[in-house]
Amino acid sequence: MEARAYLRNARISPRKVQIVLDLIRNKPVDLALATLDLTPKAASPIVAKLVKSAQANAENNFSMDKDNLVVSECFVTPGPIMKRIMPRAQGRAYRILKRTSHITVVLKEKE
Incomplete structure (x- = not known):
């Protein structure tokens, strides 16, 4: 049994x-x-907020013991990229990429 928490477009x-x-x-x-x-x-x-959310999911939804929970998986994948323009000298425009993340935390009970 595992409990997950996701954060999209951080x-x-x-x-x-x-x-x-x-x-x-x-x-x-x-x-x-x-x-x-x-x-x-x-x-x-x-x-930290995401880990606390996964811990609450484990306790309330799956009736896991909070003292035995371990972060078994945690990973991040790139989300959509917001593209912005920065004005530069002589009428040029440079692109600025504002990156976003999808973060996932998975908790399991240790055996």
Whole structure:
């Protein structure tokens, strides 16, 4: 049995999120939340909220014990890219790509 939580179209680059997800993979939920709380990255509060959501899903929807939950899977995939224009010298225009992310966190009970 596993509990999942998704965040779609998060306005943060997937590269930034991947660094934070690598810190919490295969760790118990309480240790993962403590790690996220002390990590000074922009993605940390976003991922922490997602882990708490997955933990609530596990407790309320699947009746799992919250003390035995482990982050079994967590990954990020690129979402749609917003394309913007930055005016430059001599009438030129440079493109700015504002990247988005789809983040998934999966929790399982350890045996």
